[in-house]
Amino acid sequence: MSGQSSGCGFLMSVVVHGDSALNEQENELNQQLRRLYPAVNELETPLPRSWSPKDKFSYIGLSQNNLRVHYKGHGKTPKDAASVRATHPIPAACWDKHSYGYHGDDGHSFCSSGTGQPYGPTFTTGDVIGCCVNLINNTCFYTKNGHSLVCDLTNHLSIFVCPQPNLYPTVGLQTPGEVVDANFGQHPFVFDIEDYMREWRTKIQAQIDRFPIGDREGEWQSMIQKMVASYLVHHSYCATAEAFAKSTDQAVHEELASIKNRQKIQKLVLSGRMGEAIETTQQLYPSLLESNPNLLFMLKVRQFIEMVNGTDSEVRCLGGRSPKSQDSYTGSPRPFSSPRHKASGSQAYLTGFDGGCCNGVMSSKAHPSPHSHKPCPPGPALLAPAAELSSLNGSHSLQQPNASTDVDMEVDHFTNGVTESSSNGFFNGTSKHGAQTEDCDTDMEVESAQSKRQLCGGSQAAIERMIHFGRELQSMSEHLRRECGKNSVNKKMLKDAFSLLAYSDPWTSPVGYQLDSIQREPVCSTLNSAILETHNLPKQPPLAQAVGQAAQCLSIMAHSGSGSCAFAAVDDYLH
């Protein structure tokens, strides 16, 4: 059983003979528990929310959603005492060894033994008793009517977390007719637990801030600069990388041309033009896809999806639109463009670490969590995302009520102010180098006037092309299986992609998420990493690795019961 990771562990309070209403909304409770246990994943380690109808003595009766305990025994001898414990541990407990208690009749505390020591005041009917387990310093204390009974003088109340230290909230009763109401966070606690948590959060953060870097002068700074530079190069922000390297006096370990090539490919992927992206990759890195059939397969599947989406160049030209329509920002104003944006010379912005970057750390998810898309701090040219990039989805959302959910979701991960209109998820662009390359323009050409989302852009020819491509894909998949054996990832990928065709409106279907432009990012990142690997460059930038490592450390801490991780989220340090 793994340990829990909340900073303050469990806190519950019991009201003896209280009669509070107990029909709180589940949602509210969830939110409250999240605040109380910042780092706990309830899927892994559920929190105690009520008394367990199984783990109780027969003298105990439960009511009020298993939150009220009443005693049904006669209570004549200590043998008649009965107890009940919560559904889940904080983690750890049992009755005698490794259990801790506070008795109302004498105010004594009991720690891992049957004999009590004087601890606090006695308590009785009407009193509210709380218990707080602090998994940072491994202590526990009780509260009475909102007043804490912390004892910092001796160790006799300390809990030394053993390898399997699951503590269950438990109450025991021995008086006939006695009733105890429990509050596992359903109601605000009388004791100001938030304030207590604030103090510990500050303590932990001060500890982190004060952590000695302790090396020779300047080394720390130059290391950070290196990390930033490598990050910029990795994601092909060439202009920014160049400027940064120059101002910090560093060498760039990759040729500029190479960076630009990667940049070009990434841009194609991210604008949904997979066919061109594959073609360009094959031109520039002839052996890459040949030696890496799974990668090629993934790209092709993505191409298929983009065909359905109507964005791939192969279907777009069939859809009666010029793939190279140069409508763009060089002269004619676009509906959503901002003048400020044009005035500034180079634009590079990013949304941070996509799923691929972090995949050493995070298991890949269908929907990347919003937190993995924080704007990245450094770099002089990192300005706000441009408004016009949103035109595609932005215009859709006007007509398709369903699409608004997409927008909402994506807005979450853009935190830098221009979010209201930037919903394309399109993040990689030194695109404003004007007429530098033709390709650079193309990412901007998406028609904002497109009125309705239609399969393959609405063209019959395009649909046929897509169907044909799908067949090719199917045979490629079969071929792959023969060559390399079964691959469940590939199989699922293909199945999901084909499922899009099963719905009249694929965008609103359960598999519609694949059409979301944000799904281009992991593909783009995987391809980028593969290219870098062929050049013997790291497939992940050290910056992302460091962040991933920190996150992983925290999760290991959480699993090993080190409570302080609750107050040290990586996000807190990514401003």
Place this chain on the structure above:
Amino acid sequence: MACLLEAPLRISVLSEVTATSRHYVDRLFHPDPQKVLQGVIDMKNAVIGNNKQKANLIVLGAVPRLLYLLQQGLSSSELKTEVLGSELRTEVLGSELRTEVLGSELRTEGAVVLRTEVLGSELRTEGVVVLGSELRTECVVLLGSELRTEGAVVLRTECVVVLGSLAMGTENNIKSLVDCHIIPALLQGLVCPDLIFIEACLRCLRTVFISPVTPVQLLYTDPTVIPHLMSLLSRSPRTQDYITQIFSHCCKTPEHQTVLFNHGAIQNIAPMLISLSYKVRMQALKCFSVLAYENTQVSMTLVNVLVDGDLLSQVFVRMLQRDLPIEMQLTAAKCLTYMCRAGAIRTDDRCIVLKTLPCLVRMCSKERLLEERVEGAETLAYLMEPDVELQRIASVTDHLVAMLADYFKYPSSVSAITDIKRLDHDLKHAHELRQAAFKLYASLGSNDEDIRKKITETENMMDRIVSGLSESSIKVRLAAVRCLHSLSRSVQQLRTSFHDHAVWKPLMKLLQNAPDEVLVMASSTLCNLLLEFSPSKEPILESGVVELLCSLTQSDSPALRVNGIWALMNMAFQADQKVKGEIVRALGTEQLFRLLSDPDTNVLMKTLGLLRNLLSTRPHIDQIMSSHGKQIMQAVTLILEGEHSIEVKEQTLCILANIADGNTAKELIMTNDDILQKIKYYMGHSNAKLQLAATFCISNLIWNEEGSEADAMTGCQERQDKLRELGFVDILHKLTQALDPNLCERAKTAMQHYLA
């Protein structure tokens, strides 16, 4: 030169050093103002962080010269005309420059233009200085409307900066500066419109005023100063910071509080509590804590003040948050405590019970710095002193009683070995910690018997008090005796731990030649130790305490007179003849009767109590009345005729009742018609207590003792006859119908004796 050469040994050293410093001072006398300015700037750079240099310059007379330059600039308008030709030019240039500065990045150029074209040699540096220090906005102001006096402003500002630097040195430096009348000069400087100059003056004033050697009163001598400071509060965060610091340090008496209050301190400072600057918030908070301390008027006003829509108490509560700096939590808790003690916040208010009190208990924890623990404990003691419920809550919160035991462990044995610095630090705070702990124990135990028990059961508690009573630090002795006094209210403790630890011994010792405040506490404790059931009473009596107590009754302090006579009263309770005789002898009838006309009612009450205790058993009554009967009867008459409270009169009637209980003493009443008329009057009084006491008296007079001698019987008959003649029987008869059951009962018993 106040600090000139304290020790002869230093002369030679000084003369060497001063030689090198002299040129700094000499340059201040140069005819060229430009050179003077440069001299001041060089001096500024020379004294920064150099205490020796500061002292040298003071010795060499730099201060009067700097003050001269400072005041010269303030009064002279010559400079204006000298430097700038005409008003018109100034304005044009001023506005021209302003646009330049604001509009573009030609900042430096603006200065250059200013320097070469407009301003004479004196202002050249100014332009550079101002612009160099990036004070863009100030620069605009400066160059706009105040261009005229600029040259002077720079020199003056630099002078003040040097003076401020000198003040940062030793206390002797401050003394010298104050002796040179720096304060009025700087206060005068505050009328100048230039903000940078004002800030420099305030900074220097702040440094001078926060020093313990500066007489606080200097802030209040000129009545225009405080209102002007109030008006400067809105100028900048710096003026807010400095002015509130000055207020906080100069507000020492209720009069000071009132002056600041009357000039709108609360309204002016309250908005600063939500300033963006932590410093400003903190200083404002400190200022409020000083203003509210034991001040009902301020506290009552504070509770109604709104800051940005929130009540001030809510703002203070937010400042108690556990993630904020300790200094802020502690000071906010002080503010709330003072408001509570002044009656502005109820003691059962959530913000006291659930916020302020727990915060103060946390301040006592081992995690806090020693200074914080001292302040926390003292404030907490003050908060809960009058409220038993708060005492009960505090006594269980975070094991406070046990936590305080740690206050006595400094310097710890660990610190002595490992770290000399730490030992020094511990030693410095050891006294403060002990006295704070004693104070808090005293407050905790002042009402609740269970808490007292808990305190006395804390490890070595009684030993600690006993040794605290004889510590060298007066503060510790006082706090220890307060603690002992608080615990002495417990009958159980008096009977057990007090006796076991012979606390009376150090207490008696403490009573010899102690200052009044210690004497008050010690004698008050002694009163409790002299209670009849206290086993310490005997040994105290044997130690010859009577003389000491009698001398206390002659003190100028009413509290000491009360305690002296109170102790004697307790001593006389059920005492034997010998003790009573000793008391009467030592006190002397003259003093006894002086106390009966004491202006303090408490003294009078306890003196009457003493008399009553002296006049207890029959032989004692007869003996004392035979020797002092005349005076006592006189005193009793006087009090019954005077304007006194019901309690005093009741007590006096009880004395009469005791006298009436004597065998021979009875006659002193029976033969005194005046007194009998008075008793009659009080039997018909509207107050039942007085009626009862008077009836008691009569009842004793008509009492016929069973088995007593026949002649006594005759006496009894005579008395009864006389009293009947005087109409007492009718009154008694009426009283048998009284509503008060006690009175009714007493009257009936008396009537029965008549019938017998």
